[in-house]
Amino acid sequence: xxxxxxxxxxxxxxxxxxxxxxxxxxxxxxxxxxxxxxxxxxxxxxxxxxxxxxxxxxxxxxxxxxxxxxxxxxxxxxxxxxxxxxxxxxxxxxxxxxxxxxxxxxxxxxxxxxxxxxxxxxxxxxxxxxxxxxxxxxxxxxxxxxxxxxxxxxxxxxxxxxxxxxxxxxxxxxxxxxxxxxxxxxxxxxxxxxxxxxxxxxxxxxxxxxxxxxxxxxxxxxxxxxxxxxxxxxxxxxxxxxxxxxxxxxxxxxxxxxxxxxxxxxxxxxxxxxxxxxxxxxxxxxxxxxxxxxxxxxxxxxxxxxxxxxxxxxxxxxxxxxxxxxxxxxxxxxxxxxxxxxxxxxxxxxxxxxxxxxxxxxxxxxxxxxxxxxxxxxxxxxxxxxxxxxxxxxxxxxxxxxxxxxxxxxxxxxxxxxxxxxxxxxxxxxxxxxxxxxxxx
Amino acid sequence: xxxxxxxxxxxxxxxxxxxxxxxxxxxxxxxxxxxxxxxxxxxxxxxxxxxxxxxxxxxxxxxxxxxxxxxxxxxxxxxxxxxxxxxxxxxxxxxxxxxxxxxxxxxxxxxxxxxxxxxxxxxxxxxxxxxxxxxxxxxxxxxxxxxxxxxxxxxxxxxxxxxxxxxxxxxxxxxxxxxxxxxxxxxxxxxxxxxxxxxxxxxxxxxxxxxxxxxxxxxxxxxxxxxxxxxxxxxxxxxxxxxxxxxxxxxxxxxxxxxxxxxxxxxxxxxxxxxxxxxxxxxxxxxxxxxxxxxxxxxxxxxxxxxxxxxxxxxxxxxxxxxxxxxxxxxxxxxxxxxxxxxxxxxxxxxxxxxxxxxxxxxxxxxxxxxxxxxxxxxxxxxxxxxxxxxxxxxxxxxxxxxxxxxxxxxxxxxxxxxxxxxxxxxxxxxxxxxxxxxxxxxxxxxxxxxxxxxxxxxxxxxxxxxxxxxx
Numbered sequence: 001x002x003x004x005x006x007x008x009x010x011x012x013x014x015x016x017x018x019x020x021x022x023x024x025x026x027x028x029x030x031x032x033x034x035x036x037x038x039x040x041x042x043x044x045x046x047x048x049x050x051x052x053x054x055x056x057x058x059x060x061x062x063x064x065x066x067x068x069x070x071x072x073x074x075x076x077x078x079x080x081x082x083x084x085x086x087x088x089x090x091x092x093x094x095x096x097x098x099x100x101x102x103x104x105x106x107x108x109x110x111x112x113x114x115x116x117x118x119x120x121x122x123x124x125x126x127x128x129x130x131x132x133x134x135x136x137x138x139x140x141x142x143x144x145x146x147x148x149x150x151x152x153x154x155x156x157x158x159x160x161x162x163x164x165x166x167x168x169x170x171x172x173x174x175x176x177x178x179x180x181x182x183x184x185x186x187x188x189x190x191x192x193x194x195x196x197x198x199x200x201x202x203x204x205x206x207x208x209x210x211x212x213x214x215x216x217x218x219x220x221x222x223x224x225x226x227x228x229x230x231x232x233x234x235x236x237x238x239x240x241x242x243x244x245x246x247x248x249x250x251x252x253x254x255x256x257x258x259x260x261x262x263x264x265x266x267x268x269x270x271x272x273x274x275x276x277x278x279x280x281x282x283x284x285x286x287x288x289x290x291x292x293x294x295x296x297x298x299x300x301x302x303x304x305x306x307x308x309x310x311x312x313x314x315x316x317x318x319x320x321x322x323x324x325x326x327x328x329x330x331x332x333x334x335x336x337x338x339x340x341x342x343x344x345x346x347x348x349x350x351x352x353x354x355x356x357x358x359x360x361x362x363x364x365x366x367x368x369x370x371x372x373x374x375x376x377x378x379x380x381x382x383x384x385x386x387x388x389x390x391x392x393x394x395x396x397x398x399x400x401x402x403x404x405x406x407x408x409x410x411x412x413x414x415x416x417x418x419x420x421x422x423x424x425x426x427x428x429x430x431x432x433x434x435x436x437x438x439x440x441x
Numbered sequence: 442x443x444x445x446x447x448x449x450x451x452x453x454x455x456x457x458x459x460x461x462x463x464x465x466x467x468x469x470x471x472x473x474x475x476x477x478x479x480x481x482x483x484x485x486x487x488x489x490x491x492x493x494x495x496x497x498x499x500x501x502x503x504x505x506x507x508x509x510x511x512x513x514x515x516x517x518x519x520x521x522x523x524x525x526x527x528x529x530x531x532x533x534x535x536x537x538x539x540x541x542x543x544x545x546x547x548x549x550x551x552x553x554x555x556x557x558x559x560x561x562x563x564x565x566x567x568x569x570x571x572x573x574x575x576x577x578x579x580x581x582x583x584x585x586x587x588x589x590x591x592x593x594x595x596x597x598x599x600x601x602x603x604x605x606x607x608x609x610x611x612x613x614x615x616x617x618x619x620x621x622x623x624x625x626x627x628x629x630x631x632x633x634x635x636x637x638x639x640x641x642x643x644x645x646x647x648x649x650x651x652x653x654x655x656x657x658x659x660x661x662x663x664x665x666x667x668x669x670x671x672x673x674x675x676x677x678x679x680x681x682x683x684x685x686x687x688x689x690x691x692x693x694x695x696x697x698x699x700x701x702x703x704x705x706x707x708x709x710x711x712x713x714x715x716x717x718x719x720x721x722x723x724x725x726x727x728x729x730x731x732x733x734x735x736x737x738x739x740x741x742x743x744x745x746x747x748x749x750x751x752x753x754x755x756x757x758x759x760x761x762x763x764x765x766x767x768x769x770x771x772x773x774x775x776x777x778x779x780x781x782x783x784x785x786x787x788x789x790x791x792x793x794x795x796x797x798x799x800x801x802x803x804x805x806x807x808x809x810x811x812x813x814x815x816x817x818x819x820x821x822x823x824x825x826x827x828x829x830x831x832x833x834x835x836x837x838x839x840x841x842x843x844x845x846x847x848x849x850x851x852x853x854x855x856x857x858x859x860x861x862x863x864x865x866x867x868x869x870x871x872x873x874x875x876x877x878x879x880x881x882x883x884x885x886x887x888x889x890x891x892x893x894x895x896x897x898x899x900x901x902x903x904x905x906x907x908x909x910x911x912x913x
Contacts, residue, residue, distance in 0.1 A: 036891065038702045041533060045525035047505040047518070048791045056483075067487040069508045081486065087561050089481040120528055141704035143891050173705040178716070179834075183705075248477060249583040249619040249626070324475070324483045357708075358830035362841050362859060365619060365626045370839060372832045374708070391837050393830075393863065418706050419893050440837045440865045441911040 004029065005162055009154040011055060011074055016156050018082045020057040022097045026284060026323075027053040027152040035119050038141035040127050042120050054284075054323050059085035061094045065323055095311030098285035098321065099157040107281050108274045109164035110190035114148040122170060126186075126200035130174040133204025134182075140203065142172035144196075151280075159286020165189075167277035170196045171417055173375065174203040179213055179390055182206025183355045183375045185228060187416045187424060189279045206354050206376035209388060216377060216389035216439060222350035222406075223394075223435040224343055224380065227413035229356045229373065230333070230430055231421035236359060236369075237398065238270065238328035238423060241294045241302075242320070243309035252367040252398045256300045262402040265336065268295040270304055270320065272329035277416055277424040280329065285321040289329065292318045304328055332426040336408030340429045343407050345383040347431065352378040352385055356394070357420045367398030370438075395438045407431040442468040443510045444596050447492050450515035451598050457523050459498045461537055463599035465748060466492035467790035472590040474563060478583060479571030481564060491790040496522045497537065501529025502772075506791040537771035538781055540751055542602025547745045549609045551638025555590055558639045563588065566642050570616060573648035579655040582626075585617040595748075603750040611741065611897060612641045613884060616651055620658035627658035629827065629843055634741030634884025634897050657844045657856075665858035666847070670913035674820030675862060675872075676813055676848065676906050679881035681823050681840055682803050683900030687885065689866040690731040691801040693835035694758045694766075695784075695889075696773035698796070706891045708833025711866065718764060725762040725870025728806060731902075732757050733768060735783065735799035741884045742799035742898040744786075749794055751783040758801070759870065770796045788894040795890050803902030806876035813877050813906045815851035821860050821912050822846045822853055839863040861913050872907035879903055 008027045015023040032048040055078070056065040064085045068077045116122075127140045147167040154160045168188050175181045184202030188194045225233065240251035253261065262268075271291040272278045280289055285307055294302050303313065306321030320326040344352070359371035370393050377389040409429035416424035447466040454462035468490035475482040491508035496519070503525030505518035529535075567588050574581050591611045598604050617630040631650055635641035677685070693710040697703055712718045734755040735744045744753055749771050757765045769777070770785035773796055786797035814822060823842040831838035845857040862869075882901035888894075 034891075036702075038704050039533075039700075041531045042501065042529040043535075043702055044502040044504055044793060045528060046503075046793065047521045047525065049505075049507045049509070049514075049518070050791070051508060062481070063483045065483055065485045065487075067489065069488070069490065070510075084484055084486055084560055087559070088484045089564055091480055091482055093480070118528070120530065139701065139704070141701060143705065171705060175704070178713070247583070248585045248617070249628075250585075250617070324485075357833060360828045360830045361628075362828040363626060363628050365628060368828070370828060370830060372830055372837070374833050391832070393837070393839060395839075418891055419888070438839075438863055440839075440863050440868070 005152045005154065007071055008053060008152040009160065011053060011078065012154045012156050014074065015055065015057050015078050015082065018078055020059050020082060023055065023057040023156040024097055024285060025053055025055045025154050028149050030147065030149040031114050033116065033119060033146045035123050035144040037123050040140050042123060045119065055081065056323055057081060057085060058094060058097065061090045061092065062088040063091055063094055064088055093312055095308035097155060097157050098159065098287045098307035098317055101158045102286065102288050104161045104163065104281040104288055107164040109148065109166035112191045113146045113166040113168055116146060119144055122196045126170055126172045126196040129197035129200030130172060130204035133201050134174060134176045134208040138204060138207060139175040140172055142170065145169045153282060153286050155286045159282065161282050161286060163281045165279055168194050169277060169416055170199050172199050172203045174207040176207040177211050180207055180210035180388065181375045182210060183228060185415050185417050187277050187414045189275055189277060209378065209385065210376040211388060213388040213390035216392040216437065218438050220434050220436055222347050222431060222433050224347060224350065224352045225430050225432065226354040227427040227429060228415050228417060228421060229353050230427040231415035231417065231425045232356050232359060234331040234333065234425040234427055235422050237268065238331040241304050242326050242328060243303040243305050243313060244325040246303055250364040252365065253300055254365060259300055260298050261300045261399065262295055262298040263405055264298045265408060266295060266298050266405055267293060267334035269293045269332045270328045270330065271332050275414060276330040278329040283319045283321040284323050287317050287319040287321060289319040328423050330424050333408065333428055335410045335412050335428055338407055338409055340409040340411045343409050343429055343431050344380060344385065346407065347380045348382060350380045352380050369398065370395040391439050393438045394435060396436045401432050401435065404433045405430055406433050442466050442490055442594055442596060446510050446512060446515050447596055447598060449512050450492065450494050450519055451600065453516050453519040454494055454496055455600055459496050459523065459600065461497040461600055463495045463597065464492055465790060466596040468594040470592040474567060474588040476567060476586040479568055484560065489789065493790050494518050494522045495793065496526045497535060498523055498526035500531050500534025501526045502535055504793050535772060536775045538774040540601065540771065540781065543746065543750050544604045545746065546606040548607065549636050549743065551610055553639040555592065555610050555612060555639050570648050570651050573652050574618065574655055577652045577655050579659045580621050581618055581655055582621050583619045588614045597748065597750050599750060605746050605750050607746065609636055610638060611636050613897065614647065616647065618651060618655060620655055620662065622659050622662040625662045627661050629654045629658055632884045635739055636741060636743040637739045660856045661858050665856040668821060668857050668860045668912055671911065672909045673912050674817040674906065674908055675910050675912055676817060676820065676822045676904055678824035678904055679902050680825045680883050682902030682905045683883050684826060684829055684840065685869060686731045686803050686902055687798065687801045687900040688831045689835055689838050689869060690758050691733055691798040694768055695796045696767040696769045696777060699767060700773055700776055703889065707889045711834045711836040712764060720764055722764050723762050724764050724867060725759055726873050727761045728873050728876055729759055729762045729870050730757065730804040731759040731801065732804060733798050733801045737800045737899065740800045740882065740899045744799065747783040747785040748787045749781065749785040751781045751785065753783040756782050762870065768796050768798065770794065786896050788896055792890065792892065792894050797889065797896050798887055798898050800899035802880060802882065802900065803876060803905065805878045805880050805903045808875055808877050810877045810879065810904050813875055813904050814848055814853065817848045818850055820848040821857055822848050823860055836866050838866065862910060864910060868910065872910050873905050874908050875906045877903040
């Protein structure tokens with residue numbers, strides 16, 4: 001382990017020797033495994049081993065980066081990078097990489113996730129749980145994914161450290177009929193907390209309820225969002241809090257610092273904590289990660305920063321540096337006081353949405369978008385989940401929806417799904433009033 | 442790339458009890474340039490190189506990859522792939538359709554070699570867009586510009602005797618602008634793509650195109666009216682025709698989706714055996730023929746052999762309005778009892794090749810664009826789109842116009858703000874009564890697979906005229 005850190009530090013020193021003003025090198029030794037399944041059978045099992053060092057360096061405010069896959073070629077790669085920096089253009093807004101000397105807590109990665117002995121067994125456990133809920137004829141597909149990374153970081157500005165990061169995720173979609181499906185996910189950082197049957201059971205339960213869907217009516221509804229679809233919304237909102245999104249105006253939060261953007265009951269945080277699939281003890285500049293509250297009781301408190309964007313906004317880095325841009329790690333919505341059942345009980349006539357995909361914007365600065373709910377879509381009448389629906393589209397606005405959140409459950413789930421609910425999040429059920437739904441004509 | 446290590450890996454795999462083995466080596470020399478408001482934010486340059494081994498054993502598929510080019514590592518990944526294949530424990534055993542081994546090399550020519558274009562020129566070429574925008578007299582508070590260069594070398598060998606080498610330089614650019622007027626904003630992006638050399642930039646005319654977009658957005662804010670919702674004629678520009686061809690023809694015609702292999706992520710298809718739509722079923726008018734063709738020279742989705750070593754050819758997906766031919770790889774083809782039509786693609790050595798589109802477009806008709814429009818009494822011309830999406834069975838779709846105009850008595854009149862068509866695949870393609878004769882292409886990145894694999898494609902077509910569809 002120390003050998004890899006030494007090699008990473010050598011890259012930093014080499015770049016300094018060759019004239020770089022500032023350098024960060026991050027070596028990742030990663031083992032990634034995946035089982036893909038469909039029609040209740042395993043389609044393919046995949047292993048990726050990756051060894052790479054990301055290097056970002058600055059020379060007279062010119063920022064360049066590379067990825068080195070072979071330590072034998074380090075000298076040539078760094079020389080080439082310096083050469084590139086010298087003919088690149090100055091970025092006047094570059095504020096430098098993070099400085100300081102930090103101590104990091106020991107990562108709590110689970111070594112068992114380096115190599116599972118029988119990964120397909122977790123898949124079959126989830127499939128069986130779905131069958132138990134919805135019957136033997138259920139048709140399931142999805143993925144099991146595991147990650148184990150050893151990360152070594154060295155910066156010319158002081159930070160140096162080692163981290164281990166692990167994650168396991170099972171995503172299962174079960175069909176009880178051609179157009180009746182449910183989706184469940186189970187996301188963890190360690191094997192001991194991983195219960196694939198939970199995901200299977202949820203997928204099966206929703207699929208069973210979803211049988212016999214009718215085309216939904218256009219209109220304005222009070223909508224309960226399941227944690228999985230809520231995770232998709234949180235991913236969008238979290239991405240818009242990145243200072244980079246604000247700078248390029250792909251965010252509804254431009255000029256909203258200190259202003260109310262949601263009801264007083266809403267608090268949103270970014271937190272790459274030990275439980276999260278995005279667990280990490282430092283960011284890509286070596287700054288210790290921490291929990292950052294970005295919407296505090298409805299008021300936008302901060303954007304997510306690296307050292308350079310923090311300088312532009314006259315604040316401190318929030319420990320969200322990616323290699324080039326700041327990025328959210330794991331979005332949390334603070335739990336509410338009502339139970340999930342109480343949320344449903346308070347809806348006289350509304351919808352329950354369980355999942356979505358294809359969220360696309362007309363104008364991401366304004367926040368106008370649509371997204372297509374999939375899997376279970378249900379009418380709620382007098383507090384009860386009833387008729388299954390299909391073919392509806394949610395067409396609304398980010399700020400309007402944030403402002404219309406009227407209840408948050410105390411139950412929360414750690415969710416992540418493909419690129420649709422990404423980055424991972426800790427999501428409660430939420431009730432949003434007056435959501436616009438449309439369909440094809 | 443070390444072909445000897447790849448050959449060694451194949452020999453290791455053949456030494457085991459396998460039904461099929463394949464090694465795909467994939468090396469990419471990559472350059473990425475990112476500008477914000479015309480200033481270089483970062484310049485990323487890297488070489489990514491590795492190989493994978495894919496094995497069928499006991500009716501299961503195992504896949505393992507590495508970026509370590511050693512024989513020791515090759516043996517290790519073969520062992521993992523073999524172990525994984527056997528662990529599948531499938532009731533329905535997987536096979537690939539039969540193909541003859543192919544030995545060939547193919548390359549894409551460059552008129553102006555990218556390798557000879559210095560970074561300074563790469564930066565200054567991209568910065569031209571911002572100079573033009575600055576001179577346009579439109580208020581543009583933010584732009585985001587990027588350029589990606591990818592010099593791709595592949596080497597594919599398999600247990601059937603195939604040995605295929607290729608070299609493809611791909612170049613892409615993406616520009617996103619925000620226009621502000623009267624306290625309001627509108628946004629647009631354009632993507633450009635090409636297989637070939639630096640001559641791409643002279644073909645794209647990026648500065649002119651982005652200045653046009655900026656002026657259009659300004660008009661949308663300051664002049665455009667909203668459309669009065671109702672049934673009317675709709676003329677779709679090539680950009681809208683292209684996205685519709687891609688989303689509601691190309692995707693639902695992917696055989697792996699039809700067979701359920703993508704059921705959890707990218708979804709299934711409205712086309713399935715025993716359902717209302719299958720080969721030979723009418724899905725559009727006779728005016729509609731949509732093809733997918735990897736062999737369009739210098740296209741963003743260009744290839745001559747796919748990533749399973751199958752020769753590429755044009756596929757007629759919807760032919761004169763009928764569902765005609767699915768996109769197939771060797772796995773799906775075997776399941777459906779047909780031949781692969783060379784639709785298997787992967788973005789890198791560490792991703793499995795799956796069924797993908799290449800360049801999907803509507804074939805042209807006889808009329809000019811003006812002739813299409815002059816026969817419309819009351820309608821909308823949606824030249825380009827902003828928001829779009831489609832459900833995961835690829836049936837319910839929505840396109841929101843970016844540049845759009847009212848059509849009155851055969852003439853384009855006022856600009857229209859964000860007209861929306863939200864309809865089904867059947868209604869969209871059935872409503873087409875005529876198509877124009879000039880095909881234009883747009884570059885796009887098609888997403889599919891888990892982990893997601895964004896592959897370069899073209900979408901395109903002529904203008905389409907749809908009769909009496911609901912526009913709001």
